[in-house]
Amino acid sequence: MIVSIANYFKHRDxxxxxxxxxxxxxxxxxxxxxxxxxxxxxxxLKGLEMFSEKGELETLINAVKNWREKIWTEK
Known part of the structure; x- marks a missing residue:
């Protein structure tokens, strides 16, 4: 979902x-x-709400960091 939201942001216009x-x-x-x-x-914003009940960007950042680290360690 994070990658899809990033793609949306890139092509939002x-x-x-x-x-x-x-x-x-x-x-x-x-x-x-x-x-x-x-x-x-x-x-x-809706994606952020799914990752953090309070809409805290720090929660999303930590989720992305953990996800990315997991990808790198599985290779």
Missing amino acids: HPRNLIGETPKILKDFNLQFDKDIDIENSPI
Whole structure:
């Protein structure tokens, strides 16, 4: 989901450019990603809410760090 949200951010002005698994994953998490989406409902903020009940960015940062470390140690 984090990678899909990052891809959304990259293409947020042109959501039709979202290809592959990104739109599928956003839809699976019920995250709206059309061009005119209100910032309060964007995948960025809604995704943060899924990782942190209080919307704390530090919680997300730690989750990403742990995830990345796990990927590197499994290789």
